[in-house]
Amino acid sequence: MSEKDANSERYIKIARACLRAINNSGPSEQSREEKVQLVYDAIDDAFQHEFEDYRQSLAVMSTVLERIASGQLDAEAAADLARKTLGKSGYNAINKPVH
Structure with a gap:
C-alpha cells in the first residue's frame, strides 16, 4: 500500500468517526x-487510535538507538539491529513509508 493510500484510509476513518459523532448527537437536549x-x-479518539502503531514504533526505535549509542555493540551488530528494527517499522530500504 502506498503512503498516499494509507493516509487516505486514515483520513476516511477519522472522517467517519466525526460523521458518527454528528449523527449520534441528533436532536436532543x-x-x-x-x-x-x-x-x-x-x-481525538480516531487520531489516538490511528497513531498508536507509530507511538509503539517510536518507543522501539528509541530503545534500539539507546542500545546502539551505548557503544556495547560492534559496528556489524549495531547495523544488523538497525536493519531489523527498520524492517519492522514499515520503512523500506530507501526510507519511504510503505504504510
Whole structure:
C-alpha cells in the first residue's frame, strides 16, 4: 500500500468517526457546544487510535538507538539491529513509508 493510500484510509476513518459523532448527537437536549465537543472527542479518539502503531514504533526505535549509542555493540551488530528494527517499522530500504 502506498503512503498516499494509507493516509487516505486514515483520513476516511477519522472522517467517519466525526460523521458518527454528528449523527449520534441528533436532536436532543444537548447544547451546540456539547455537540461540537462530541465531534472534537471523536476526532481525538480516531487520531489516538490511528497513531498508536507509530507511538509503539517510536518507543522501539528509541530503545534500539539507546542500545546502539551505548557503544556495547560492534559496528556489524549495531547495523544488523538497525536493519531489523527498520524492517519492522514499515520503512523500506530507501526510507519511504510503505504504510
